[in-house]
Amino acid sequence: MPELPEVETVVRDLRAAGLEGRTIRRALLHWPGMIDGGDAARFCRLVRGRRIRAIARRGKFIRFELSGGWTLLAHLRMTGQFELLPSREPRAPHERAALVLDDGRELRFRDTRKFGRWQLVRDAGARLARLGPEPLAPDFSAGRLQAALRGRRGRLKPLLLNQAIVAGLGNIYADESLWVARLHPARSAGNLSAAELRRLHAAMRTVLRRAVAARGTSLGDGQTNFRGLGERRGGYQRLLRVYGRTGEPCRRCGTAVQRIVLAQRGTHFCPRCQILGRRAGCGRTVR
DNA sequence: ATCGCAGCCTGTACGC
DNA sequence: TGCGTACAGGCTGCGA
Numbered sequence: 001m002p003e004l005p006e007v008e009t010v011v012r013d014l015r016a017a018g019l020e021g022r023t024i025r026r027a028l029l030h031w032p033g034m035i036d037g038g039d040a041a042r043f044c045r046l047v048r049g050r051r052i053r054a055i056a057r058r059g060k061f062i063r064f065e066l067s068g069g070w071t072l073l074a075h076l077r078m079t080g081q082f083e084l085l086p087s088r089e090p091r092a093p094h095e096r097a098a099l100v101l102d103d104g105r106e107l108r109f110r111d112t113r114k115f116g117r118w119q120l121v122r123d124a125g126a127r128l129a130r131l132g133p134e135p136l137a138p139d140f141s142a143g144r145l146q147a148a149l150r151g152r153r154g155r156l157k158p159l160l161l162n163q164a165i166v167a168g169l170g171n172i173y174a175d176e177s178l179w180v181a182r183l184h185p186a187r188s189a190g191n192l193s194a195a196e197l198r199r200l201h202a203a204m205r206t207v208l209r210r211a212v213a214a215r216g217t218s219l220g221d222g223q224t225n226f227r228g229l230g231e232r233r234g235g236y237q238r239l240l241r242v243y244g245r246t247g248e249p250c251r252r253c254g255t256a257v258q259r260i261v262l263a264q265r266g267t268h269f270c271p272r273c274q275i276l277g278r279r280a281g282c283g284r285t286v287r
Numbered sequence: 288a289t290c291g292c293a294g295c296c297t298g299t300a301c302g303c
Numbered sequence: 304t305g306c307g308t309a310c311a312g313g314c315t316g317c318g319a
Contacts, residue, residue: 001312033295060313077313078296094297113296115313154289163314171312264291265312 001219002076003060004135004168005211006226006234010082011057013229014107017084023051023102024066031096034111036073036119043120046070047099059131059167063124071124074109080116082229083108131167135204136212142201149189149197156200157185158263169204172217172243175268177204179242184274185260185267211236219244242268 002010014020027047032040050066057063064072074080083092087106097118099107109116121127132148133140148165159165160174169177178185180203183196192200211217216234218226227233237244241251246259250270258271 003313075313078311079298111296112298113312115296117314152288158289161313266310 001078001170001172002080002216002226003170003173004057004208005173005214005236006216006228007057007060007062007076007168008212009215009228009234010076011055011062014055014062014082014084017229019084019101019107020052020055022105024048025100025102028098028100028106029096030091030098031111031114034096034109034114034117036117043118046120047072058128058134059163060170061128061131063128065124069122071121073119073121073124073127075117076111077113077115077117079110079112081110081227083110084229131163132165133167135166135168136208140201140205142198145201145204146197149192152189154189155186155262156183156189157265157267159189160204161263161265166204168208171265171267172240173204173207173211175243176207176241178274179203179269180207182273184276185262185269187276210239214239242270244268 024047027044029035029040029044032038035043047066047070050068050070052064053067054065055062056065060075062074062076064074066072084105084107087100087104089106092108092110094110094112095108096111096114096116097109101107109118119127133144145166149159152159152165156178157174160169160177161171175185177200181196181199183192183200214235215228215232216226217236217240218233219237225233242257245257246268247256249255250257250273253270253272255270255272257268260267260269
């Protein structure tokens, strides 16, 4: 499930593979539905002949800055993967699109479940303006997190998944961050103490930094799992504390990790380390 | 503002 | 073994 660390890994891999500076000869869209806005022909026409000037990440979006002021925004959603292969390589299963480059290679996009999206925009800033702050940016302080949560009455986990609050967290790293911060996922965000806020802020950054260093999380080994460019798997699955560990002992206290559904998402936490505050619920430890 | 749900998809895991 | 069903989840859009 590509979240911030996985998307960051892909961006770094693409840069390291020398994609910046290459020119797009043409685009192939095997599944036109992946173009946001739906106009696949327009996409192909507009992208043709443009140079990839830079590649960057914003939240879970990959930004390809193209010549002529256009930006290709790519979102991997659940199962999107990029590959950079020689043009002679046969098309892989679930390949949805490719950008034919000027050096004999193609940037290929595989996406088993067809959730991924590409969008060509003039003003990427406007499109990305709804995203909240970057949690790993140097200026993302506890105060900025507090400002982002100010006035919010919702529960912590749904808010952490809301990309307008903070950009880049998904289900895995939201659960992991809350465990590190020792905060219950259903805890009301509106009444965090200053200390709890600092804990949450530090936890998010620690978890995300370590996950980036580990090149993200690769669960299982089917084709729906995350890989960086090529076959290299991430390593953070070995460091997961609660996600996917239902019934296994908490790494802090040994209590069985519990799974509940919050905001329609599987949510993993330690019922002993992460207790609900008095105002958020019934005031007792959830079993 | 917040919540829950449907929809988009398909591989995988499960029960029978 | 084979079938059917539930489930996984990022994001959007809808209605409450």
